[in-house]
Amino acid sequence: MATSETRALDKSIMIKIISVCLVFFMMSYSHSKAQANSAESESFNPRPFSNDAFTVLKKQKLGKRWLMVLWSLDCPACFKELTLIQSIQKSAPNKPLNVVYINADDSDEVSFERRQVLADYEMNLFENFYFAEGQGDKSRYHIDPSWYGELPRSYFVDEAGKFHGKSGLLDKALINQWLLK
Amino acid sequence: MKSFQKLLNFTFIFLVTAWLPNSQAVMLKHEHREMKTKQEKPASSSKCLNAAISCAKTVTSAFAPNGDLWRLWVHQDKLIAQVSKDNGYTFSKHKVLAIPAEKISARNENRPKIAFDKAGGIYLSWATPREKKYTSDVRFSYSSDYGKTFTQPITVNNDNLLAGHSFNEMLVSDNGDVSIVWLDGRLSHQLRAQGKKSKGSALYLAKANFKNRNGNRIFTNQQLANDTCVCCRIAMDYNQQGELAIFWRHIYGDNIREFALLTLEQDEVKPKQPYQVSHDHWKINGCPHQGGAISIDEENRYHMVWFNQGNVGKGIFYASSDDQGKTMTKPISIGDLSAQASHPHLNKNNDNIDIIWTEFNGAEHLLMHQKSINNGKSFSKVKLLAKAKNGADRPFIIKKDNVSYVSWQRPKQGHWIKAL
Numbered sequence: 001m002a003t004s005e006t007r008a009l010d011k012s013i014m015i016k017i018i019s020v021c022l023v024f025f026m027m028s029y030s031h032s033k034a035q036a037n038s039a040e041s042e043s044f045n046p047r048p049f050s051n052d053a054f055t056v057l058k059k060q061k062l063g064k065r066w067l068m069v070l071w072s073l074d075c076p077a078c079f080k081e082l083t084l085i086q087s088i089q090k091s092a093p094n095k096p097l098n099v100v101y102i103n104a105d106d107s108d109e110v111s112f113e114r115r116q117v118l119a120d121y122e123m124n125l126f127e128n129f130y131f132a133e134g135q136g137d138k139s140r141y142h143i144d145p146s147w148y149g150e151l152p153r154s155y156f157v158d159e160a161g162k163f164h165g166k167s168g169l170l171d172k173a174l175i176n177q178w179l180l181k
Numbered sequence: 182m183k184s185f186q187k188l189l190n191f192t193f194i195f196l197v198t199a200w201l202p203n204s205q206a207v208m209l210k211h212e213h214r215e216m217k218t219k220q221e222k223p224a225s226s227s228k229c230l231n232a233a234i235s236c237a238k239t240v241t242s243a244f245a246p247n248g249d250l251w252r253l254w255v256h257q258d259k260l261i262a263q264v265s266k267d268n269g270y271t272f273s274k275h276k277v278l279a280i281p282a283e284k285i286s287a288r289n290e291n292r293p294k295i296a297f298d299k300a301g302g303i304y305l306s307w308a309t310p311r312e313k314k315y316t317s318d319v320r321f322s323y324s325s326d327y328g329k330t331f332t333q334p335i336t337v338n339n340d341n342l343l344a345g346h347s348f349n350e351m352l353v354s355d356n357g358d359v360s361i362v363w364l365d366g367r368l369s370h371q372l373r374a375q376g377k378k379s380k381g382s383a384l385y386l387a388k389a390n391f392k393n394r395n396g397n398r399i400f401t402n403q404q405l406a407n408d409t410c411v412c413c414r415i416a417m418d419y420n421q422q423g424e425l426a427i428f429w430r431h432i433y434g435d436n437i438r439e440f441a442l443l444t445l446e447q448d449e450v451k452p453k454q455p456y457q458v459s460h461d462h463w464k465i466n467g468c469p470h471q472g473g474a475i476s477i478d479e480e481n482r483y484h485m486v487w488f489n490q491g492n493v494g495k496g497i498f499y500a501s502s503d504d505q506g507k508t509m510t511k512p513i514s515i516g517d518l519s520a521q522a523s524h525p526h527l528n529k530n531n532d533n534i535d536i537i538w539t540e541f542n543g544a545e546h547l548l549m550h551q552k553s554i555n556n557g558k559s560f561s562k563v564k565l566l567a568k569a570k571n572g573a574d575r576p577f578i579i580k581k582d583n584v585s586y587v588s589w590q591r592p593k594q595g596h597w598i599k600a601l
Contacts, residue, residue: 072468074288074289074412074468074470075412075467075468075470076315076411076412076468077466077467077468078467078468079314106572107238107288134571134572134592134593135572136572137521137541137546137572137573138543138544141521141541141543142543145519145521145543148471148488148490148521148523149470149523150465150467150468150469150470150471150490151467151468151470152467152468167465167467167490168436168464168465168466168467169466169467
């Protein structure tokens with residue numbers, strides 16, 4: 001074979017080897033991205049609250065402090081709390097806050113509005129639940145029979161899993177101290 | 182070399198043709214899953230997509246002067262009504278009212294209102310949510326022919342602001358004088374526009390008359406109070422002088438949410454300061470979602486019930502006043518707090534004070550009743566009237582002549598209506 005032909009052949013082989021590597025890389029990248037996305041949409045989409053899910057949640061969270069916040073679309077003070085937590089998260093961007101949200105509107109009619117709020121207040125970073133259609137009072141009673149439904153309702157859960165409930169908009173310093181200390 | 186080249190060619194072509202459609206499929210699958218989670222409707226909603234009353238979350242009931250019982254609810258942005266000629270034993274087929282469709286707030290403390298004059302007139306008012314969160318308008322429509330036709334809805338609040346106007350209550354006199362009160366956000370809207378902080382809503386009153394030829398058909402708007410709780414229903418009744426008495430949850434001091442009472446005396450240029458009626462010290466920067474109720478008797482005694490969770494007073498309370506709220510009897514605790522006694526309502530009929538409320542035992546809602554036959558000096562034993570399995574609306578007492586009827590909507594179970 002002539003030298004120039006050999007060089008041309010080498011070049012063509014190189015190009016093909018690089019292309020094959022590129023294709024392999026892109027296949028594995030798109031696959032892992034899809035996996036990550038599907039994992040995100042499966043864990044963080046709002047899930048219906050149930051007694052079993054609550055038991056699992058409490059067990060999972062044992063050993064660390066966390067905050068459970070119940071909110072409603074009809075509660076202006078709740079949105080102030082969502083904004084508060086959003087801003088606290090922004091100030092500690094590398095450390096996801098140990099927060100769980102529960103939407104207390106037990107109506108299927110509001111599922112679109114609910115998702116909009118989750119997006120607007122960056123709540124998809126956390127686990128979200130909602131009270132299933134017509135199950136609001138039962139779920140509320142299961143969480144805390146001494147809570148009368150006033151909102152926002154926040155539960156400071158300690159490392160031992162003990163719930164301390166507070167009604168109304170919380171003080172930013174209190175949330176900061178509980179979540180970031 | 183040639184076979185290596187062939188192998189390389191083959192691998193390259195194979196991978197490209199295998200990857201391209203796979204990556205598209207992966208993207209589509211991801212998009213489809215996202216779309217699926219966005220559009221997916223849980224199975225339970227498909228069970229209640231019809232206009233039947235059992236699908237309604239809230240129901241409004243009222244007796245017309247001719248003795249008919251009307252009940253009203255919302256389905257797909259339309260008002261639906263049924264009429265009973267036998268005090269609720271049987272009802273006509275439900276009728277979609279001839280009013281153009283628009284969004285109507287009909288959950289929890291908010292629901293449309295119906296009232297009547299003595300000439301076959303029917304009056305409707307409701308709150309229509311608007312484009313931005315917590316904005317809405319109070320709307321009104323009138324029928325002069327007992328519900329056959331209705332006027333084009335008009336907006337009652339006259340500020341032209343994209344702000345909150347909701348939790349409307351309405352009374353109509355025999356003569357057709359319409360009084361509508363609601364929680365109004367125009368003042369806080371203006372404060373926020375100036376970069377200032379706002380606290381609560383304002384209490385507004387609108388008046389008009391559509392029945393009389395010379396009646397004023399443009400609603401006047403008058404501010405009655407400022408700094409009200411933004412999410413609790415208002416209660417209203419006429420006293421013996423035909424004056425309006427309004428009872429609502431107010432914000433006092435640093436978020437203390439107590440009940441206030443105001444009587445609009447005739448010939449009064451400016452409303453007086455409201456009286457603070459409850460002193461339970463409920464400090465909460467949040468939404469109780471629990472209003473009260475008022476009923477004024479022939480002796481002009483004001484009877485009231487409310488719910489609080491203050492550190493001084495917790496639960497449902499009943500009290501009365503002979504001087505429009507300046508002084509009150511000592512509040513009596515009603516209902517079982519440990520059973521979540523909530524959402525009280527009441528009516529005074531002759532010597533009877535009937536109080537109703539709901540309790541919850543973890544599985545079912547219970548409709549409870551207690552009565553006094555000596556003007557509140559003592560109360561009878563508590564009675565269980567009915568149960569609800571799938572959640573419950575607030576209960577209300579409506580009057581017909583000297584009888585109190587209880588109206589209680591039980592979603593997916595049935596509307597309960599019976600005389601006490």
